Amino acid sequence: xxxxxxxxxxxxxxxxxxxxxxxxxxxxxxxxxxxxxxxxxxxxxxxxxxxxxxxxxxxxxxxxxxxxxxxxxxxxxxxxxxxxxxxxxxxxxxxxxxxxxxxxxxxxxxxxxxxxxxxxxxxxxxxxxxxxxxxxxxxxxxxxxxxxxxxxxxxxxxxxxxxxxxxxxxxxxxxxxxxxxxxxxxxxxxxxxxxxxxxxxxxxxxxxxxxxxxxxxxxxxxxxxxxxxxxxxxxxxxxxxxxxxxxxxxxxxxxxxxxxxxxxxxxxxxxxxxxxxxxxxxxxx
Numbered sequence: 001x002x003x004x005x006x007x008x009x010x011x012x013x014x015x016x017x018x019x020x021x022x023x024x025x026x027x028x029x030x031x032x033x034x035x036x037x038x039x040x041x042x043x044x045x046x047x048x049x050x051x052x053x054x055x056x057x058x059x060x061x062x063x064x065x066x067x068x069x070x071x072x073x074x075x076x077x078x079x080x081x082x083x084x085x086x087x088x089x090x091x092x093x094x095x096x097x098x099x100x101x102x103x104x105x106x107x108x109x110x111x112x113x114x115x116x117x118x119x120x121x122x123x124x125x126x127x128x129x130x131x132x133x134x135x136x137x138x139x140x141x142x143x144x145x146x147x148x149x150x151x152x153x154x155x156x157x158x159x160x161x162x163x164x165x166x167x168x169x170x171x172x173x174x175x176x177x178x179x180x181x182x183x184x185x186x187x188x189x190x191x192x193x194x195x196x197x198x199x200x201x202x203x204x205x206x207x208x209x210x211x212x213x214x215x216x217x218x219x220x221x222x223x224x225x226x227x228x229x230x231x232x233x234x235x236x237x238x239x240x241x242x243x244x245x246x247x248x249x250x251x252x253x254x255x256x257x258x259x260x261x262x263x264x265x266x267x268x269x270x271x272x273x274x275x276x277x278x279x280x281x282x283x284x285x
């Protein structure tokens with residue numbers, strides 16, 4: 001991995017931000033903004049550690065560029081010298097870096113398209129310049145993530161967990177409410193108040209519907225009218241019960257009839273045998 005710097009050149013009126021080693025006179029390129037300079041380095045497909053200076057000549061932070069050749073993804077790990085007053089967040093926003101995932105807001109192809117439409121001053125060729133930059137040992141990505149950034153990531157994960165738990169709790173309450181509603185319906189007692197009609201009428205079993213449904217919930221003693229669907233369902237159940245009862249009665253009668261027929265046939269058979277050979281029924285001592 002190579003290390004370089006992004007410096008502010010007071011002598012330039014337009015292209016103030018310069019990519020160069022502070023200890024060297026040569027430079028790679030000059031740009032109007034710091035973000036354009038960083039995006040230029042991103043397109044070179046090299047892993048670079050960059051000290052980012054401010055206009056006052058002090059290091060404001062660092063950006064480490066990592067490339068994933070397998071999926072063509074870019075990873076930029078930022079760090080700031082001062083994390084108070086939202087400086088870290090502002091720093092990330094300037095360079096289009098997600099401070100939780102360290103991903104660039106634009107992909108590599110989009111960055112390359114943007115560079116075709118901007119103006120900048122080129123210095124040394126990249127290959128020549130890159131070899132002159134300070135070579136440093138590449139460490140694991142986690143090494144470059146600051147403690148402040150880790151805290152932000154941890155808080156975000158905790159917030160997600162809390163939101164998830166809240167969603168689960170809300171769904172559990174809804175399910176419990178549905179169960180309670182079903183239990184209340186099952187615990188309702190039905191009372192049917194009927195009036196007798198003329199006993200001599202052909203429709204002796206016809207009841208005048210003046211029936212009520214009573215809710216015995218102590219907090220809500222409202223009485224509602226029992227609808228026709230309930231009465232129809234009740235009548236259907238009564239009819240089915242009568243059919244089953246009649247069916248059982250018919251089966252019982254049939255079994256008794258068969259038994260009686262067998263008994264009669266047995267008696268007739270014994271009579272015929274006695275008539276043919278009475279000696280069979282004589283008991284010898």
